[in-house]
Amino acid sequence: MKINPSYLYIIFLSLVAAIGGFLFGYDTAVISGTISQVSKQFNLDVIAQGWYVGCALLGSIVGVSLAGGLSDKYGRKKVMLLSAVLFSISALGCAVASSFTELILYRIIGGAGIGMVSIVSPMYISEVAPSSIRGSLVSLYQLAITIGFLGAFLTNYELLSLAETLIFQEGTLLAKVFHEEVWRAMLGMEILPALSFFIILLFIPESPRWLVINDQTTKAEKVFVRLYASTVAGKDKVEEVLKQANQTKESSWELLKNPVILKPVLLGMAIAILGQFMGVNAVLYYGPSIFEQAGLSGGDALYYQVMVGVVNVLTTILALFIIDQVGRKKLVYFGVSGMILSLLLISFYFYGSEIYNLPSIFILILFLAYIFFTAISISAVIFVLLSEMYPTKIRGLAMSIAGFSLWIGTYLVGQLTPWFLENLGPSGTFLFFTMMCFPYLYILWKKIPETAGKSLEEIEEYWLGDKS
Template sequence: MPESSPVAGERATAKVVLISVVAAIGGFLFGFDTSVINGAVDAVTQQFGLSEALSGFAVSCALLGAAAGAWFAGGLADRRGRKAVMVAGAVMFAIGAIGSAFAFAVWDLVLWRVVGGVGVGLASVIAPTYIAEVAPARIRGRLASLQQLAITIGIFAALLSDAVIADSGGGAANETWFGWEAWRWMFLVGVVPAVVWGLLALGVPESPRFLVARGQLDKASDVLGQVLGVTDREALQRKVSQIQTSLHREDRPSLRDLRGPRFGLHPVVWVGILLSFFQQGVGINVIFYYSTSLWQSVGFDESQAFTTSVITSVTNVAVTLIAIATVDRIGRKPLLIAGSTGMFAALTVMAVAFSQASGSGEDLTLPGAWGPVAVVAANVYVVCFGATWGPVVWVLLGEMFPNRIRAAALAVAAAAQWLANFAISTSFPSLAEVGLQFAYGLYAVLALLSLVFVLRTVPETKGMELEDMGADTPART
């Protein structure tokens, strides 16, 4: 297949930036949901009398819903459109937030956390898919990175709101406004961004590649003209024809399209799955799920631990801006290599620091300078992840798959990511019982393996048109 080229005269319009921002708000829900439990977990554990295992499940159960939502998002997006899936994700998240706030028992809470997780899973697939399909190639990395920026802002917002609400009641387990425990308000706040996203999603145009797939060529041409700032109808028609060629098939898209010669899947799908696995396998969400409890274990009181968690989340937001500025200049692969190297070093330092700890559980303490060393290493780790693996994996997942399988392949990769997230976050309390040095040592090994994986298998996609992705991957007929 000959290489496609950008539409003559295309540019980054305010329209494409704004609709990419709207799509990226789905990432805000993603970040908010994964971190709001941070401030509530100890209060929930206390109120419902949970064991360590059940407490870990209450934290991570939303990830099972997210995996299910991600798995079905691709098929829904191909049948109903990208906009419809955004709205559905917002509705599911809002229902989950309200239900969690009114939970009367742990299994009730688990149910609503799973429902909200389904919404998050839908958002995690549809936001990068939509952004990749509307963005011009030369700035696609920067616009796709907005997803991770929104995730980090969502994490920050969750931790900040947790801290403010907990402070209002003198603790997450105490009563605050209207006689409700503070932790219930922590969940209820999530309704606000869900409603905002759902309403804004109704106003964005449908993806031009979905419109082409549905045979709505004139509408697709109009949307391309709006987002690319191009008025030349012939140039737009040529672009539509290129998209048609890349989508050409005789049957409806399905997960069967992902079949290939290597262990049942196309190689590019395996690359996406393993990118997702390593992004979670290095343990990043342990920092955001358990950071408040973690810092209390090294000597901080509850207020100081909340403050430290908020500072960590601000750091995560700031370094994501670095990725946005560099991903289309440096490229995807060099950033991943740098990130794996830095995370391996930081996690190794954390493992060594916690090997000096005495006591266990809530009585664990780090002697002398080892406490500050652990805090610094954790934030260096967040910097290395936030500037590289955090945003770059979502950029790659949104753009690396061929047009005809993009939504389905991204759904499988995202589902794998949520399952890996579930495994890592659920296993952390048990690993911590063995020893935090063991947990962080394991994550360090996985960071090292991620470096080998990137060097050997990850392609560079900087500047490529979506129609050129996987041009050698045959269509199913």
């Protein structure tokens, strides 16, 4: 029987879950516009500044560690709701924090929301999406992250302009938040998308695959019927998930002891952490500093960084449309090959600039090329692969483990990049990023199957031993 999914409804559910990606991007990027103001107000030294910027990562690691187990036990929807609550508490708390300690506490709470949503949102999308467009729909989450970055930059800019033009009555809360200490408004504005996320989540169903695994087949069938606009198709999908789930009776942690199941979990950890050491976060976080080392002024460096952000968004949109047609692995082969070439040329540029006076336009072109190849490959593919390559019974736990690796990699790159730039120089730093591309390529080539066009149950069969 031919199944015709209700594409508009499925896209709606995916867009709702992808709002979590916007919050991820906003919460991560908004900090950049507040550092100088917060440092001045609380008299922060360099160490305290680093703690202010990086404290959310601690919350992210805690959030990602808990998200898988919570989502397997209580459901994907409930954990997304919890993340929306954490984002809201963080935004409101940061806006009214009376001390630096309070500010840090609320930033950590927001970080926990980031960690949770980074696991559960793409997982939810993968479990409601049909195989034909699953890659594109999960990529909506990555696109939302990039839009969140731009949204934070634009919000910071507009609020700063507002603070300089509007006059508020002195001594009022509005004056404090939107004029005297505008960093509070920058951090607090996150409550608008966070509350919107919470409210809309109330009107979407739980993941049908989670419902099946947790013996709620009647509810699961109703969701599948809505997704596929067919009672027969709904029953068939429930039976398909049940058949696959009944092959294993062990709990999630017991399944991890099975070498067959452990293999994709370890591979997911490997690509999650290696992807961070291929330079993308170093470019996004430290781009202005790197551009300044290329001889640009501070203003030009920020302008170049905005162009990097725009290319990141536009390329992610392109990836969204082609990831299911081209396939995950072909995109990685193309993109990582381009990353290797552009990273080598960036390294040569910095090496040559010490000898020759090379025009700065060259470094902009190379950086934009690097971001293009990154956004169309590893950035677009990582959340898609992690959300679909694990058996349903262990998907939440396995994604938490992979997400934990990703955040550890992010932390290490954030901490080590300044050391690399100082001790290896920009040329040596980008040469190191180049070398990290090769093990990533090898793992995707030899160890991970193409998942485009395959149902989650077919992918599970592959890992359980049926390599056909």
